[in-house]
Amino acid sequence: MRKGSIAASLFWLSAGWLVLALVATGFLLTDLYSRALDASLSETLEFHVESLAGALLEEGDPSSADIALSDPRFDRPRSGWYWVIRDADGALYNLSTSVVGIDLPDMTGPSDTRGRRSAIMDDVFGTRMRVVERAVTLAPTTYQIVVTGNLSEILELVEGFRGQAFIVLGAVGVMLAIMSAIVARFALRPIDRLSAAIESVREGESVAVTGTYPREIxxxxxxxxxxxxxxxxxxxxxxxxxxxxxxxxxxxxxxxxxxxxxxxxxxxxxxxxxxxxxxxxxxxxxxxxxxxxxxSVVGKKADPTMIMLRLTRVMRKIHPDCTIAFQRPDASLPWFRGDEADLEEMAGNLLDNACKWSNGQVGVRLDAERSETGTMLLIRIDDNGPGLSEEDAQKALRRGVRLDEKTPGSGLGLDIIKELVDVYGGSLALKRSALGGLLAELRLPTARLGAMARPNAT
Structure with a gap:
């Protein structure tokens, strides 16, 4: 996906929304899990309070050894799981094994209609506890039954759940992001096909945009x-x-x-x-x-190799005393993006001039010149004639200027070539040739290589 593309925009928009949604989902799930664990702890403590209250009423003696809970956590010191039976003045009548050596904090605040109170406190060891207290009257005394549960364990479970939840949600987010990218590419595939069809028209492979597209495009x-x-x-x-x-x-x-x-x-x-x-x-x-x-007609292209082969054969007949050496390129040479007759006119005029002014030797080469802006077709035609100075080369490209007034003509040949070159966005340069004469370098835009193979003409 290229920078600034629609697919990239859809991907990053979807990814940003997924991150926000999954983070919010992670915190929501963690909160729900925490509430569920805390509700379960409260129900467990309520059950233990009811069990102790029932045993107290059944035994009638708050200090009876038969008043106990079967949960082994109440037997471990510093477990955060404690229970005591005490009166309103704080005097202890019964307690769990885990309470030995510590004092439970007193609860404050009003009780509900059932005589119960609930709070969150810390014991002397720094363990966070949920505390439930209920008043039970055994005439003539009112006793307070206090049961605590370890809330720190629940907080640790919640933290562990949060970490695992974000790992799982992160993995889900990655899969959804990949799916979003795939969906974006799949949904935008018709645009790619439309772009390819337009490019095919521009390169001369088709005269119109063809294919079936969604109603949006x-x-x-x-x-x-x-x-x-x-x-x-x-x-x-x-x-x-x-x-x-x-x-x-x-x-x-x-x-x-x-x-x-x-x-x-x-x-x-x-x-x-x-x-x-x-x-x-x-x-x-x-x-x-x-x-x-x-x-201006869109969708034309021409094979420069075939055109130059044809032009060299014609020029050899017109100028039999001139030897034309054509170095044929390989099949990877790109085609000219334009009308075949225009390429024949430009290259034919240059080749004809080279044959006229040469001393019997002319060279023709075709190359692909690649740069940061793209690929250009480079046609080099040089001769061993007298050549031109840099000043004369500039004059020769002007309209109607003739360096040799003795030869018939309008002086418009090179200028017509230059006109065509400008229309196509190419360039024409006249330089000193390695053969001693003039070197004409013609640069023209290229099209994609044609689908048909070139014949093995010589």
Whole structure:
């Protein structure tokens, strides 16, 4: 789970709530257990008081040896389990073996309607006790029967229970947290599938978001598909408008140029010159609009290895005196994320220029350049021609600038390449080649490797 993800938020929210709930449950269970043990102790002491009261009334003599309790805890010294029979003045008439050598504290406070009192006290050894006292009248004297139970033992049991309860609840909390994480991942799996479907569209593996999704996110998938359809319609309309504009402007400009060329004079020469400029400008901006529309289409990719193999075969025929060395990459090379024709136009122009200006030797290499921002496709084309200085390399990328005015052309070739490179978010650099001429480095975005294997073309 990534930081800031929905699954992480659900997990930590559930974990926090589980911690609070389980801690509260632990204290509640401990309190209930403590109350149950204390109630059981009180009932036991009440039973012992009733037993002593019954024996006293039956014997009629408070000092009788037959008045006793069978619980062996009353026979152990310092056990916290004591009983005595005494009068209102504190004179002892009978007592348990455990009381020998100590004095039980006197109880204070009012009695209930049955003549009973209950309190929590400490004996001389620091043992906490629950004390129950009952008044029994044996005419003409009223006796007090006092029975105590060890409350410290119950407190120790409660502490032990609390520790065990938190261990068990902690284990339950861990299992619930794991289950919560699993449930969160399972519940968010449709979002992962939607993300993968959108990524598939972006990488060119699909033209629309496909699959069945829960009703909570199904509208999102439908909106993405509608956005793709709307984008395709806008691009198609733009292409049609560009084509209409091309047809609408080319004919009038051609008529002006032809009419002016058929006449003599300064005005005709000006019209011919300016119409040529207009034709060049129209072609340039129409080409830019066409490129922008084409590269806006989502879901295209191309195999650079196959394209470069095809381009090298064509250039060898066009430039038979030039030796083109293409170092073919392995199958792990990523694909270009864009239109195949655009890659052919960029790489083809660079390769054609290298062949034109070389002294018979051109090298082509394809690599994957990895960085913190991602992976880029790197196309290197170098030659052994005269090359360019750093200043001339910068000039060559400007619109309409020609370093050799003797060669026919508009000077827009490299600039059109640069325009395409900018549209795709790539880069073009012109450097000094190890062969002595010019090195063109073209960096372009990549897509995931295509599912189909590349043919073993050479």
């Amino acid at each position: 199904a509208p999102l998938a439908e909106e993405v598909n509608e956005l793709l359809r709307s984008n395709a319609q806008i691009i198609e309309r733009a292409r049609n408008q560009v084509g209409n504009l091309a047809h609408g402007l080319k004919t009038p400009i051609a008529v002006l140029r032809n009419e002016a060329a058929a006449r003599k004079g300064a005005l005709a020469d000006v019209v011919v010159t300016e119409s040529e400029k207009m034709s060049t400008m129209v072609a340039t901006y129409l080409e830019r609009a066409r490129l922008a529309a084409r590269t």
